[in-house]
Amino acid sequence: MVKEPRNRHLLAADLDMLLTAAVREADDLPEADVERVTDRLRALVRPAWLLVPHDGPVRTGGSRIGGRPDLPHGWDWPTGGRDGAGPAALAFLAQIDLADVPCAADAGWLPPHGRLWFFRNESGVIETEPDHVVMHADVPAGGLRPAAPPAGLDHLIDEGGCGPEPDRPQPVVLRRTLFLDDDYKYGWHSRGIEAVAAELDEHVEDGAWEFFAQVQRNLVRAALNEGEQWGGMLIGRPNPCPPPGGACPCGRSAPAHTPGYDNEDGPCSPASDSLLVLYEGWGDGPLVFTADATAPAAVHGRSSPGTEAWVY
Structure with missing residues (x-):
């Protein structure tokens, strides 16, 4: 037997x-x-x-790296506070439509529906609190709007040309595999x-x-x-x-x-391991978003708890 x-x-x-x-x-x-x-x-x-x-069209709410996010109506662009200088707008990095993720429930850490948005301070010089945000909302595409950083605030992108290009969104499709090495x-x-x-x-x-x-x-x-x-x-x-x-x-x-x-x-x-890894254009890179693997798979309010973001 x-x-x-x-x-x-x-x-x-x-x-x-x-x-x-x-x-x-x-x-x-x-x-x-x-x-x-x-x-x-x-x-x-x-x-x-x-x-x-x-090379397909950039659809409202679609998964992409760079460009501009499509945020729910009434949501503000995430900002980070600076000591003595007021807030600054975090750089938008990626938007993931969980409908594009085959068998998304297998991931264990993310909600099964809706969209995720990843923002980070990409300046490399200015420190902010927070220095990154991972947001989630489950609203239909009709409830989203193309967003731009708030007028009058510094936009914390990397002036050296690293990171995604705000004016050149790259649509992506997601292909299921396994992660080992x-x-x-x-x-x-x-x-x-x-x-x-x-x-x-x-x-x-x-x-x-x-x-x-x-x-x-x-x-x-x-x-x-x-x-x-x-x-x-x-x-x-x-x-x-x-x-x-x-x-x-x-x-x-x-x-x-x-x-x-x-x-x-x-x-x-x-216990704290990767959620999203982005390659190409982050200096020594890649850029890694991590989350606490021991935390419940939940989003409190708009933000996912226990996350960090760093260049590996």
């Missing part, structure tokens, strides 16, 4: 097939090890969506991945980290059409460590009722 892999329940069927194929297509791994390694990685990968630029171009890094890497190093010719990179490239390639490029990634919460009812590659396991983040050993993945 074949033993059921302990972590198979952690992924939806389509994502499980995607991961299995990506592992099988990676070099150097014997077929006999594919299922075992795939099961270890099931507890480490996270749902993700590639932000793929396209050890940097923000291809994924994340955790104690769980280090544990699997230590084991794999003895079995793959080019080393575990190159193996992980191959798996991630396979995952990305499967999500893209021929010739497409991607400029960012929306990322779901890490699985709890240990995952409810399963075993983590770090070695810990738990019954189904055990929460994943309430022990002194801490989670395999960082």
Whole structure:
């Protein structure tokens, strides 16, 4: 009798097939090890969506990087306060229509409906409080209006030309994939991945980290059409460590009722991890928005709690 892999329940069927194929297509791994390694990685990968630029029209409320946001009627453009100098307008970075996100509920940290707006102080010189805002609203496109920064306020964009262009919106479509590897171009890094890497190093010719990179490239390639490029990634919460009812590659396991983040050993993945990663044009970049993975998936008022924004 074949033993059921302990972590198979952690992924939806389509994502499980995607991961299995990506592992099988990676070099150097014997077929006999594919299922075992795939099961270890099931507890480490996270749902993700590639932000793929396209040449279609800029629609009201549509997902985009840069340009101007479409804010709900009655909403003000977010500002940050400066000591002794009054407020300044935060730079608009991205707008995500959650209707464009296939299986958005898999992300775990974001609302299933509505839109998200990402703003940040991009000046690099002037300090403000807050220095970034992540906002959410669930209103129809007819309840949105093209917004501009308040007249008379400094607009905190990077004068060196970094970041998105306010006058050139880039529409994007979102393609579903998984997030695995050890940097923000291809994924994340955790104690769980280090544990699997230590084991794999003895079995793959080019080393575990190159193996992980191959798996991630396979995952990305499967999500893209021929010739497409991607400029960012929306990322779901890490699985709890240990995952409810399963075993983590770090070695810990738990019954189904055990929460994943309430022990002194801490989670395999960082408690505060990425939500949105934007590439190209942020100096050393990428620009990473993070959120507290232990916080409830909720938005208080207009803003998502526990977020940070920084250039990696």
